[in-house]
Amino acid sequence: MGAVGVMKKSDFNLHFDFAFGNYHHTEFEKWFADMAASVFDTDFESIKAGGIHGDKKSDGRRISTETIYQCYAPESPRTFAENAKAKILDSFPDVISYWPNLKEWVFVHNNVAGLPTSASDALEELRKQYPSIRIFAPSPRRFLKDNFHDKLTLQQLIDIYPSASMNFMNVTMADIRPLLRRVMNHRSTVSVNALDFGDLPDEAKIDFNSLSPDAKFNLQRARPHVDVVERYLTGMNNPQNASKIQAQMRSKYEEAKDMEYNSDEILGELIQFVGGSTVPAENAAAYVIVTYFFDACDIFENVPDDALC
Structure with a gap:
């Protein structure tokens, strides 16, 4: 689009x-x-x-x-x-x-x-x-x-369809890089183990977290483009920086969760945290970043094993 x-x-x-x-x-x-x-x-x-x-x-x-x-x-x-x-x-x-x-x-x-x-x-x-x-x-x-x-x-x-202005197809490294640097440089007051995030999720994770249809739709639209985030993180000269970004995302998620926000409000907080704005290109890039960490199990809750039986 x-x-x-x-x-x-x-x-x-x-x-x-x-x-x-x-x-x-x-x-x-x-x-x-x-x-x-x-x-x-x-x-x-x-x-x-x-x-x-x-x-x-x-x-x-x-x-x-x-x-x-x-x-x-x-x-x-x-x-x-x-x-x-x-x-x-x-x-x-x-x-x-x-x-x-x-x-x-x-x-x-x-x-x-x-x-x-x-x-x-x-x-x-x-x-x-x-x-x-x-x-x-x-x-x-x-x-x-x-x-x-x-x-x-x-x-x-x-x-009527405001999220349509986000063009995920055009999200490039130039869009992702400054937003991830912003996350990396954020000072967090929450201590999070950057390595303790669980297994990769399946599609049930979106439903388990009770996200609205619009939120699900935007995550699903962003998902095919998360490889841009993967390329940036794996290409960083200092591997600890990738872990730092990971920990910052988890920290922001835990902070919003502690405020007792609902799932859509937490998603909005995370989009804003990574640099989402009223500019469609920036918002699309922010969604791609959040979707990457959603799929990597760094943010939102995973489906319990007993719920899969």
Whole structure:
């Protein structure tokens, strides 16, 4: 992917696919509302939960068409199949009471296979009870991409997928070197054994540390480029300097952990520590460095052996 100035809208398809496949519950709702607000502008109201009425059974309203959107995005197709019918039938009576001028109700979901028969029957039952209201649950991926994602301007796409501005393909030794020197020269108050870091992790480590989908995505995007860090560390004239950098990273991790930050906050602290900034190139380089030490088991917690059985 090129720099922000030369990005193409097609560059963001990868980010759409990731969001659609990995966002659930409130993350999915926010993603949908952000896209809808960008497409419809002042014609869209994003409904936030609050007070005794919660979100009034709505994840957004298009004013001009009196359309209410309700999202349902559980973690698995099995959960969707088991609960979609109840979600539809339990929600709709309240929707009518909150929005008496309702003309259209759209059930926005994340199940690629579509609706199970029970949920489809529930929708048909509602259509018979409320013939004046258009009620439907469109094919989710196509609906979201055609009607929202693909209608966004380039700047709107950048706003919705801010990490897209990080170009990991362009991370070079020139980007990595000054950031690692910065880490090496940092004075730590925490004593850490630089050689006591465990075994190499597997993919389960990301899930075990409860990182958000966005954090996982950025670590996964950075992973193919960690060889730049490896080349720098192995090429250092003084091998003790590599151990010092390793210890500094572990020390900063332990410091953030002691502050009781959650996993995403710890990741942010580490990105900032190594030199991440608002400059996309620097941020991409910082992610590559942090990913290297994540994979080397110097930061974050490894999956216990008994959890692998």
